[in-house]
Amino acid sequence: MLNRWLAVIATLFGRNWITLFGSALTTASAICIIGFLLLGFTDTEVSPYLDIMALLILPAVFVAGLLVIPVGAWWDRRRRRCEGETQPAAAAQFPVIDLNNPSTRRAAFLVTVLTAVNLLIISTVTYHGVHFMDSVMFCGTVCHTVMEPEHTAYLGSPHSRVKCVECHIGPGAPWFVRSKLSGLGQVIAVTLGTYHRPIPTPVENLRPSQDTCEQCHWPEKFTGDRVRVITKFLEDEENTPIKTVLLMHIGGGASERHGIHSWHIDPDIRTNYIPTDDSRQEIAYVRVEKGDGTVQEFKARDAEIPTGKERVMDCIDCHNRPTHIFQMPDEAVDEALAKRRIDRSIPYIKKVGTEALVEARGDAGDLKHIVERVQLYYRENHPDFYAANKGQVDKATDELVRIYKRNVFPDMKVTWGTYPNNIGHLHWPGCTRCHNDNLVTETGETISGDCSICHTVLAWDETEPKILEDLQIQ
Secondary structure, rough: HHHHHHHHHHHHHOOOHHHHHHHHHHHHHHHHHHHHHHOOOOOOOOHHHHHHHHHHHHHHHHHHHHHHHHHHHHHHHEEEEEEEOOOOHHHHHOOOOOOOOHHHHHHHHHHHHHHHHHHHHHHHHHHHHHHHHHHHHHHHHHHHHHHHHHHHHOOOOOOOOOOOHHOOOOOOOOHHHHHHHHHHHHHHHHOOOOOOOOOOOOOOOOHHHHHOOHHOOOOOOOOEEEEEEEEOOOOOOOOOEEEEEEEEEEOOOOOOOOHHHHHHOOOOOEEEEEEEEOOOOOOOEEEEEEEEEEEEEEOOOOOOOOOOOEEEEEOHHHHHHHHHOOOOHHHHHHHHHHHHOOOOOOOOOOHHHHHHHHOOOOOOOOHHHHHHHHHHHHHOHHHHHHHOHHHHHHHOOOOOOOHHHHHOOOOOOOOOOOOOOOOOOOOOOHHHHHOOOOOOOOOOOOHHHHHHHHOOEEEEOOOHHHHHHOOOOO
């Protein structure tokens, strides 16, 4: 009985070396795929490269083997036709399927079973492959060096529980296919080492925020005003904390254009602009179209307006780093002090820590420099304190090293300030890209830069703001 089945298999797949080779490819890759899938059901930690092999490379080999099998049959038939003098009947006729013949029945049964198995394998790896390509692991860790800065920033961001594809691709098959086709070029660039260092912020060909951000956020919702407390620390011996208290006019769709969001998302207002640089940090032209048909054009006094780059303003123009947030040295040290990751009792640690980070800008030996810079300062200037509190200083130094590693990536030429953040206007122009006196209409009107449009200052760099006591905010 076994011999009959083996004879059927030999007849189907062993008639020529091409078909036999395709069969071997398909069988070997199928066994490996099944093994990797079974491994995935265990608690074994799987490398993303193992997933690439199991879900992308091996399935490609599997399908290639399936395609080679009929190619071999075609080649064999063509060869026999060329040998028509010795095998004219075999070369001239199509196979006769006679299910009354036991051998034919066995062959048909075998082909049916193998087809079902092939479909099961292909559908399973396709399903898992799509999910894998949609995973944070695939986006952030496969091209480790290239994506390390963005992935590191993502892990500590407000959106760290949101999958990359939900913002970068959004729902729907067309954008999924489009992104994967675009990804082929990125794979080639990574393979050849021709990618940009640092990777530029993807401002071109972005999907509109209505299709991505607004899947979760509801801009029409009225938020109104919110109190924001910003804690910083002076560079004095006590690292004195100071607070700025702002009443942020967030606004919303139902607030009759009062507040930040109300104007920018008003459905009766359409704002177009033209930047002069690829990062959109310098705006040369703004056109505001209102629902009543009126149009205002603001042009830069000292810049030539480029053509063909006009863009409709949406969420990403201000919230350009909603997830991949890189800090500057001073704000990173302020945050570490505020959250007690650095001991505030260490004299001048705000000043010394910030200076050590500023001096480390992506050169070889930066980490060693940070450690030695801090330790040398305290050994020379506060020897008694250092001797008694070396552990606290070492913990502060470790935190400074972690801050550096979260924001500076020498291999990708990412350092302090590489990526501007357009929320606010502390370290980058941000709001003032448009809200300034340089953009004017023909009649001399400007886009207002009045601070009270966005926020009301309740306290500014005060050690003990009375407003916080009145509001009972710690």
